[in-house]
Amino acid sequence: MPELVPGLVSVIVPIYNVEPFLRDCLDSLRSQTYRDLQVVMVDDGCTDGCVPIAEEFAAADDRFTLIRQENAGLSAARNNGLPYATGEYLAFVDSDDILAAHAYETLVAALNAEGADFASGGVHRYSSRGHYSGYPHNAAITSTRLSTHVSQNHRLLRDRTIWNKLFRRSFYDAHGFEFPVGRLFEDVPVTVPAHARATSVAVVNEPMYFWRVREGAVRSITQSDNDLRNMVDRFFSVNLTRDLLTESGHHDLRRIYEEQAIWDKLSSYLKYLPGASPEFRDTFLDLATAYIAAVDPGAVDRQPARVRPQWQAIRDRRVDDLIELIDQDFRPVVKPPAQPRLESAVRRMEWRDGKLVVTGHAYVPGSVPSRFGLRLLWLSADGSGRKVPLRARPHREPTGSPAEQASGFTIELNPSALRGRAGWRGGTWTVAVAATRGIGVRRDGLRVPDDWTAPMPRQRVDAGVWVSPAIVKGRLRIKVTKSAGWLTGSRRDGDDLVLEGRLRARPKAPVRIALNRARGLVVRSVVAEVTDGPHGPAFTARLPLSGIALDDHTDNHAGGLFAQRFGVDISIGDKAVALIADDDYRQIRTVVGADEVYTTVAASGLVALCTRPAGPVVTDAQWQTGGALLLRGDAPEPVDGRLVLRLRGRRRDVTFPLRSADGRWQVLVDPSAAPSLAGPLPLTAGVWDFSFRAAGHHHETTCPIGFTDAVRTALPTSAVAPGGARSVLRPAGGERATITVEVPQRDPAAQERMRAEHFPATGRAPLRDVVLFDGASGRRFVDDQAAVLAELRSRPDAPEALWTVERGQPVPDGAAPVTYETAAWYAALATSRWVVANDDLPRWFTPAQGQVVLRLGGGWPVARFGACAVAHPLGRELIDQIESDAASWTALASPGPSATPVLREELRFDGEVLEFGRPANDLLVTADAETARAEVLRRLGLPGDTRLVLYAPTRRPMDLRKRGWSDPGRLLDLPRVVASLPPGYELLARRHPGLADDVMGLAPGVLDVSGYPSVSELLLATDVLITDYSALLADFAITGRPVVLFVPDQADFAASPGLNVDLAQAAPGPVLRTSEDVAAAMHDLSSLAADHAGAAAAFAETHRTGGDGQAAARLVDWLMTAGGREIAMSGRSGLRDAR
Structure with missing residues (x-):
């Protein structure tokens, strides 16, 4: 090995097929404020455009070196890059992630502050949604410690990634660390033993590393927990780490790690077991039971309550019990709101004559508060345990509830009570309250309501000392802030930022102003000039802006990833304290290069100096x-x-x-x-x-x-x-x-009262000539109901129409909204003569005498969704809901004769079925396609000659276990497909309405049309449909245009929940399983249509849902006849002849 270069940070970057992300990664390395850098890029046999990008960086910056190898995996690339690394310090970076610009400057300083063997920085997850603190690092690194060890802090066992660390190369080589080749989760067998073998470790609780969350279909395999290799390698990694801890003699840490690994790592696979293949399920059970047998016998029984029963079932191989326990966790359960042990709230708070006056209430729920009941309030100092009693006077709040009025109080807090015998000390005090119920006493922090909007100003109580109220985790805290000096002004003078302020006393030692990224990590420090001003001693400090701002013009900087935040300390001699802003201080903002540099003042008065993109x-x-x-x-x-x-x-x-x-x-x-x-x-x-x-x-x-x-x-x-x-x-x-955005909360007790009022056992209110469209607009396509509504409103003497709505959902023209679970909704459901539903009605609903309930069956059920669904997460609860719902229907509307037997079985309905066609598809039969296309393009803001490809998959039951599982961007590589479209085409993506999120993985040329109000209009305007097991398959067949079936999970889906159509025999278009195949199919759309014209026609004939375009008219005629109402019958429907 070559001689190590002092001060040099060597970074090994394995690269394999990460072209969309590589430039951002390498840009972040080139932007490092620590300039003494060596970047060893290892091409692991890339087959995409990564190598030209890496070569570009190597040619432009001699700190970057590219080496090549045949594809051998991440571990081999890291191991093979090590001989080329010549720095005193060693780091690894994954080529799809991003470093903060100051990452290595900070970690080098942390490493050398107290001689640690390696330093770990904070990690934020990063995606198109921005960056945020995430597990496991937010649990592992909770504070900055420049010398700690995993034996003192077991949470560091969760700090198991390699890329947020900077090692001393001497430490790394001394222990011969090596990544296991050919395995995933290769970091853990290096990082966990490194924590154990280190003498000391520095951890910095500031985001140094941005760990990319792969969005869309291009996911890293470590993000694919349902992958068999992923699961097998996870067990391998955990077991290898156990062995290494044993070999190094760290038996206590091994036992802690073994127990932690069960819920922290291995439990992530549980959610996939109910719908998994037999191979996946059996392999998991074999590996899991072997692991349990090898670890401490009590490890399973000490697991958290949420996973303990599952692992006990795994231990005993009780598979049926295990599946039921897993699915129970994902079934909706209505829980009564938790009753607090002590109900308290602040009503008002203000400074009055130098005292903080607080008005509120406190009582124990379930008791009858008395105005003379015992209520105690006191201040409790965090850390020291010192307590200060507060005298509470009774107070009756006119607008409060009877309990709140009876338990009201007012306290006056004199700040001088917070001063100790030795003078003022900075710190935080909790306002505590206690109240009695019988002979019991309940205690808690005094709560501040979630909707609190009043200001919480601070008060200066002495020179350099402020007292301020604050809200911490919903409780009222009192903060005392003290500083040796305070900031009165700031200005820019040329290339310097000038800070001016006052001092408590004339100093006997030099005064310095220092910037720190974390306590103990000083980045900049300058000596302040001290003068005698008219109000006492004053200071002036000049901070060079060149040492603060970044002149960086990369996309990483523009995205805010290089924003900086410095704490500002004032020190006299060796004692440093945080600088506080005076009451009249005004923020400064100034642009330097690509950054805006600005000061900011917290509610407590603490000053910070920050940067953000200009x-x-x-x-x-x-x-x-x-x-x-x-x-x-x-x-x-x-x-x-x-x-x-x-x-x-x-x-x-x-x-x-x-x-x-x-x-x-x-x-x-x-x-x-x-x-x-x-x-x-x-x-x-x-x-x-x-x-x-x-x-x-x-x-x-x-x-x-x-x-x-x-x-x-x-x-x-x-x-x-x-x-x-x-x-x-x-x-x-x-x-x-x-x-x-806050909406009035639904009170379960009020719901029960409204339900009892409108659905009494006897004597219900008479029916009104009203049609209630009670849809699941957040879970189902509403086009069928909208089509029936439009037809109804076209009749000159039609009854009033109401539409059930929840916030954020549209209401079609011609209907008045009634908000779900309000009094108006209960009344409408009880008294509307007609109820038209497209999803479950409440289980407690029973129709009144003469009330007509029409259930719209939707499209042709390609996928099993009801009683026939195999291994559905809702289990028996789904069957009970279906049977309860079907009992209340007057009739079921089927899209066509071939769908009727399937719907009867899926929905457990043996009553009247109306085979009039699907009302939403009337538009596909009767409307002009070019007119619809023009309207769609207008709404989307696209040129009038744009051709459209729509991707609209159905949802998977797995969505109930893992949110977003059926997201279009997760299933299909949208950027790859859009890149393959002919000129003039746009790719539209529409999620199933049961999914609440926007489509992930979007790219230029892809539009999310999930919020488009009419699916039928979209289908009419679409030139090519990409779908899977969706009912849209049969709907789109009406148009005669080409369709592509993208079914990457066909075998799994056929097993659970199952299919009502044999796609291998009856598919109307090509059945494709990879994004590459779909992209290839887009190259020649004319051949696509011609090659599958016969299959498409046969499918359309067999699964007919369009009828003659009069389904809505016939349904309206049927509704009015069934309800005994004579209105103008449609001359088109032919209902009388049909009946």
Whole structure:
């Protein structure tokens, strides 16, 4: 091995077929602020465009070297790259991931701070949705420690990835670490033993590494838990790691690791077992039982309650019990809301005459609060255990409930009570409360309501000392912040940022201002000039902006991945404390290179210095009359992009144009009327984040959009829409803000009262001449109901129509909305003469005498979905719901005679079946295709001569176990397919309506049309359909246009839930199993149509669902006749002759 170069960081980057991601990875290495870098790129036999990209970097930067090998896998590439690494420090990076620009600068500093053998940095998951803290690293690295060890902190056993680490090469070589060749999860047999064998380890709780979540069909195999090799290699990795810990003598750590691995790693496969192939299931059981037999006998019984019964069943090979236990976890269960042990809330809070006055209530649920009941409040100091009693006076809140009025109180908190004998100390105090029930006492922190919007200002109580209320995990805390100095002003002077402030006393030692990324990791430090000002000693510090800002123009920077945040300390001699901002301090913002450098002040007064990409920032946010939010902002240069609202925890975006040519911009966001393909719709309830999306150098970039301190300190603010929904603009971390859309919560007790009122055992209200369309618009296509509604409204004397709706869903013209589970909905369901449903009605529903309930059967059921479904996650519960539902129907509408026997069996219905055709397909028979195409292209904003390919798969039962399993972008490689389309074609992707998220894996040329209001109109405008086991297969056959069946999971799907059509014999188009095959089929669409014309015609004839285009008319005629109502019959339906 060559002599190691002091200070050099050697990074080994294995590369295999990651062309879409490689440039971002290598850009992040080239952007490192630690310049003494060697990058060893190992081509592991790439077959895509990776090698030219790697060669480009090697030619442009002599720190990059490319070596080649035959494809041998990730472990071999890492091992083979090691001899080329000559640095004192060693790191590994996966070629689809991204490093923070300051990653190695920080890790080198952490490594050398106290002589650790290696350093681990924090990790964020990264996707098109942005980046976020995720498991397991958020559980492993919870604080910055410059010297720790896994024996002291067992959580570090979860820090098992290689690429967030920087090793001393001497330590790495001394222990002969090597990655197991030909196996997945190759990191763990290196990293876990490394933790055990190290003398000390440094961990930095700041994001150093962005771990890409592969979206769409191009997923890494380690993201494919249902893959057999994945599962086998996981067990191999765990067992190899156990052996290595044993060999190194770390028996205690081995036992902890063995137990942790069961729920932390091996339990991830449980959700796949019910629908897995026999080979997968048997292999798992063999490996799992062998593992259980090899580890501590009590390991299974000590597992968390959520997985313990499953592993006990595995141990005993009770397969049926195991499957039932797994599926129980994924069945919807209505749980009563948890009753808090102590009900408390802050009502008002304000500073009055130097005291914090808090008004609230506290009582024990289930008891009868008394105005004179015992309520105790006190302050408890975090860490020290010191307590300060608070005197509570009774207070009756006029607007509260009787319990809240009787248990109301007011306290006055004098800040001087928080001062200790030795003076003020910084710290946090919990406001605690206790109340009695009988002879028992309940204690808790005083709660702050989730909808709290009042300001929580701080109060200066002494020179350099502030007291401020804060909300931490829903409880009221009091923070005391103390500093040796405080910031009064800041300005830019040439290439320097000048900080000015005051000191508590004239210092006897030099004063320094330091920037740190984490406690103990100082990045910049300057000596401050101290002068005597009119109000006492003052300081002035000059920070060179060149050492703070980045002049980086990569897509990584534009996406916000290189944003920085520095804590600002003031030190006198050796003692450093956080710098606090004065009450009148005003934020500075200045552009340096590609960065905006700015100060920000936390609610407690702590100062931070930050950078973000120079781009749009919100400088004003005002609610308008009617509930819309007007955002105004600035931008240092012209911008042309979109403001993006992203629903937190889901994959759903709403976008608004954001353009600026003169440095100013504004966007109006109306939570009650957000743009969609179906027209303006309310935002669904939840937390929505703000981002800015724009074109990048190689791909679009999306970056969190910042809000100035002036805007954030005025938050939260709120507005109430006419429908009662409340939207709250709240401050969020990282100088951002969110909109929280809150809708009135459904009280189970109130639901029961409304149900009892409208569905009494006897004496129900009389029926009204109303048609209620009670659909599952969030789970089913609503085109059938919409077609019946349109036909109904065309009759001159039609009855009133109501439409069940939930927030965020459209209502067709001609119907009045009734919100699900409101009093109006209960009344409509009980008294409407006609109920037209396309999904389950409530199990408690029973039709009134004379009430007509028509169940629309939907399309031709290619896939089994009801009583015939094999190994469905809902099990017997599904059958019970189907039988209960069928008992309430007057008739079932079938799409055609050949579908009727299947529907009878699937839905357990032996009553009247109406074989009039599928009403949604009337449009496919009677409407003009070119007119429909023009309307679709207009809505989508596409040129009028665009041809359309639609990909619309059905959902899999696995969606109930793992969200997004049937996402179109997960199943099919959309970018590959769109790249193969002839010129002038656009690829549309539509998820099943039972999936709530936007389509993943989108690319230029692919449009998500899941929100398009009419599937029938889309089908009519589509030139080629790509689908699978969907009922759309039969619907589209009416058009006579070509169809491609993409069925990558045909064998698994045929086994569970099963098929009602033998696709091997009756498919109307080619049956393809890979994205490559689908892409190849797109090259010659004319041959595709000709080659399968006969099969398509035969399928259309056998599975006819279109009828003569009069299905809706016949159904309306039948409804009115069945309900005893005489209205104008359709002259087209021929119902009287048919009957």
